[in-house]
Amino acid sequence: MLVRFWGTRGSIPVAMSSAEVKRKLVTALVQGAGRGLDTTGKARAFVEQELDFSVSHTFGGNSSCVQIDTGEEDYVLCDLGSGARVLGNSVLATRGPAGHRFHVFMSHLHWDHIMGFPFFMPAYLPGNHVRIYGCHDTLEEAFRRQNAAPSFPVDFSRMNARIEFIRLEPERDYDIAGFRVRAKLQHHGGDSYGYRLERHGKVVVYSTDSEHKQDDPEKMKTFVEFFRDADLVIFDAQYSLADSISVKEDWGHSSNVVGVELCQLARARRLCLYHHEPIFDDERIATLLAETRRLEEITRGDHRVEVWAAYDGLEIAL
Amino acid sequence: MELAAKRFADTVALFPAGRIDHATAEGFKAALQPHLAACAAGRDRVVLDLAGVEYISSVGLRVLILASKQAKAQGGALAVTDLQPVVREIFEISRFNLVLEVFPTLREALAKLSPPGLAAFDGA
Numbered sequence: 001m002l003v004r005f006w007g008t009r010g011s012i013p014v015a016m017s018s019a020e021v022k023r024k025l026v027t028a029l030v031q032g033a034g035r036g037l038d039t040t041g042k043a044r045a046f047v048e049q050e051l052d053f054s055v056s057h058t059f060g061g062n063s064s065c066v067q068i069d070t071g072e073e074d075y076v077l078c079d080l081g082s083g084a085r086v087l088g089n090s091v092l093a094t095r096g097p098a099g100h101r102f103h104v105f106m107s108h109l110h111w112d113h114i115m116g117f118p119f120f121m122p123a124y125l126p127g128n129h130v131r132i133y134g135c136h137d138t139l140e141e142a143f144r145r146q147n148a149a150p151s152f153p154v155d156f157s158r159m160n161a162r163i164e165f166i167r168l169e170p171e172r173d174y175d176i177a178g179f180r181v182r183a184k185l186q187h188h189g190g191d192s193y194g195y196r197l198e199r200h201g202k203v204v205v206y207s208t209d210s211e212h213k214q215d216d217p218e219k220m221k222t223f224v225e226f227f228r229d230a231d232l233v234i235f236d237a238q239y240s241l242a243d244s245i246s247v248k249e250d251w252g253h254s255s256n257v258v259g260v261e262l263c264q265l266a267r268a269r270r271l272c273l274y275h276h277e278p279i280f281d282d283e284r285i286a287t288l289l290a291e292t293r294r295l296e297e298i299t300r301g302d303h304r305v306e307v308w309a310a311y312d313g314l315e316i317a318l
Numbered sequence: 319m320e321l322a323a324k325r326f327a328d329t330v331a332l333f334p335a336g337r338i339d340h341a342t343a344e345g346f347k348a349a350l351q352p353h354l355a356a357c358a359a360g361r362d363r364v365v366l367d368l369a370g371v372e373y374i375s376s377v378g379l380r381v382l383i384l385a386s387k388q389a390k391a392q393g394g395a396l397a398v399t400d401l402q403p404v405v406r407e408i409f410e411i412s413r414f415n416l417v418l419e420v421f422p423t424l425r426e427a428l429a430k431l432s433p434p435g436l437a438a439f440d441g442a
Contacts, residue, residue, distance in 0.1 A: 214377050217340060241412035245380050246387075257376050257412045265340075291411045298404050299373065 001202050001318045002069040003232060007062030007083020008310040010208075010238045010253070010275035011112055014061040020281060027055050054286035059276060060312025062086060063112040066234060068197060068204055074177050075102045078195060078206040078234075080132075083312060084116030091122055098127030103177040106134035107208050108192035109142035117143060118152050128161035133168050133176065135183050135193045140165040168193075184226050186210035188252035196226055202318045203229060205268070208236040208275045211244065211252045212262070220262075227266035231318045234310065235259040237273040237288070256292040263305045264296075271296075272308040272316065285309055319345035323353065326442070329363040329435035330356075331424055335370030338378030347381045354385055359393025363435065365427045369400035379414055386418055395419070397427045 007013075028051055037043045047056045065083030068076045075091070077084070091100055100122055107113055122128045132139065143165070147156035168174060170183045170193060180198040185191060187210060194207035205227050214220060227233050238253040256273055263271040273292060276285055289309035296305050308316065319342055322333040330353055338346050356362045366382070368374075374382075382398065389396040397419040401409060409415045421427040428436040 214380050217344070217377075220340065220377075241376055241379060242383070242414050242417045245383055246417050255376075255412070257379075257408075261376055294407065295411045298407055 001199065001204075002071075003204060003234075003316045003318065004067040004069055005065075005083070005274075005310045005312060005314040006067060006087045007065035007079075007081040007116070008059065008274055008276060008312055008314070009061050009063050009278055010236070011063070011278050013063050013082045013112075013115075014278045016058055016061070016282075024055050024282075027051075031055075052286065054282040057311065058282050059285045059309065062312050063115060064107070064208060064275060065116060066206060068179075070178060070199060072178060073101070075100065076177050076179065076197070077102060077104045079107055079113045079208070080104055080115075080117045080120065081113050082116045082119070085119035085121075086312075088116075088120040088122050092125075097122075097125050101129040102131065104130065104132045105181065105183075105195045105197075105206065106132060106136070106139065107186075107194070107206065108188060108190060109134070109136055109138060110190070110209070111146075113209070114142060114146060118147050118154065123159045123161045123163060124154075126160040130161050130163045131166060132164065133166045133181075135168050135170050135185075136191065137167070139167060182226075184222070187213060189250075192252070194226060196230070202231050204318070205230045205233045207233060209252055210236050210254055211250070212254050212258045213245075213249075214258070223262055224265045227262055227268050230263075230266065230268040230270075232270045232272060232316060233259070233263050233266075233268045234272045234274045235263075236275040237292075238275050238277045256288060257295065260292060260296050260299065260305065260307070264299065264301065264303060267303050268305060270306045270308060270316065272310050274310045276310070319349045321346070321349035321353075326428060326436075326438040327432060327434035328361070329365060329428060329432045329438075331365045331367055333367050333370055337373045337375075338371060338381070339373065339375040340377050343375070343377040343381050346378065347384075350381065350385055354388050354394075354396075357389045357392060357394035357396060361394065363395045363431045364389060364397075365424060365431065366396070366398045367400050367424050368398055368405055369402065371405055372402060374405055374408055376412070379408075379412055382414070382418060395431050397421055397431060399424045399427045 062083035063081030064079040066078045144156045183193040192209040237256040241255040241257040399421045
C-alpha cells in the first residue's frame, strides 16, 4: 500500500515566491562551490544527498488531497483540495482519458477541501465514475454550488462523468473499494470527519481539520482508539500547541504536540504532519518536523513513532 | 496531586512534582484552584516552580494556560520557573515559552513580579 500526497497545505494553496526560489538557488550554489559539479549526475547527487530538504525541495502549496494506492484499478482518495487537479491530470496522462473509478472520502466541505474538483479533468470526461462519500448532509450541494455561477463558469451539469454522492454515518463500518472504512466526528467549524481505512492488516487514519480541545478526557480516549495501532496517522498540525489553546482556540486545528501524544498513546507507527500553515515557508516546516521528531524522542516510552512532514509528491509505503 | 506551597510576602510559590499528564492533570488543576482564586489585583501573585516536574503533556500545559488566563482576568500574575531540560524543550516546541512568563529561577521571577516577595525570599 502506498500513500501519496497530492496536496498538503492548509486553508489555502500557496506558491513559492521568486524571492524564495532565488534564496534556495543562492544557498545551493554557495554550498556547491568548488565541488566540481560539472555534470548533471554530480549535481543531482549533490542536491539529493547533501542539500537540506528545505533548500532542495518545497513542501508545496496545493490544498488537501491524499491518495491511498493499493495497486488496484480504483482510486481511493481523501479530500478534493487543489491537489486533486494535479492528480487528475496525472491520471489522464498516464492511464488515458476514461474508464477510471474514484472513491473520495470527504473530511468536510470547506473551500480548501473541495476547490480542486472544478479542475479535476476526469470528472468532465464520459466513461469515468466518481463516488464522493461524506457525512455532511450538504455534501452534494457544496459541490454543485461551487461549479455554478457566479463562482465558476462551467456548470456542474457539464461534468460528463458519472458522479455519485454517498452519505455515510459516523461510527459505522463500511466496506468500500476493498477497505473497511469508519468515519469519526471531529471538532471543527461546521464539523469535520476523520476516516480510519483498513485493508489487509494495514491501517491509515486521515484526520485533518480537527481541533483537540482536551477539556474532556473521555473524548480524547475515543481519538486514541480511532488511531489505535495505525500504520500511518495523517494529522492536522497547522498550529503550535500554544496558539491552538490560546489565540486560535476554536479555529478548528491541532498541533504537532497533540499529534505526537495521541500517536504515542495509540501506539501508531507513523505520524505525518499535514495541513501546513499557509504562512510557513519551507524552512519553518523543516524546523517544525525536526522539533516534532525531537519531542517524540524525549517523550518516548517503549514505543517509537516515526514522524514525517507531508509534502506534495511524498509517497509513504506501508 | 499534592502541591507544596511556600509564601514570600504577597507571592505564593507552588512546587508540583512528578508527571503532569492525562492521568494527573485534573488533580493538578484542582490543587491549583484555591491559589488561583486568590491570585488577583491587590492580592497574591503565583509562581509555579517546576523543578520537580519531569514531564508535562499538552493537557498539563492547557491547565497552565487556563490558570494564566484566569490570573490575568483577575488582575493577578502567574509565572513559571526552574524548568527541567526536558520540560524546557517541551515548552519551546509547543511555544509555551512565548505565551507564559517563564523565568530561570524562582528568585528571578520574584524580582520581576514582587519586590516584597523578593525581599522575603532573600531574607528567608
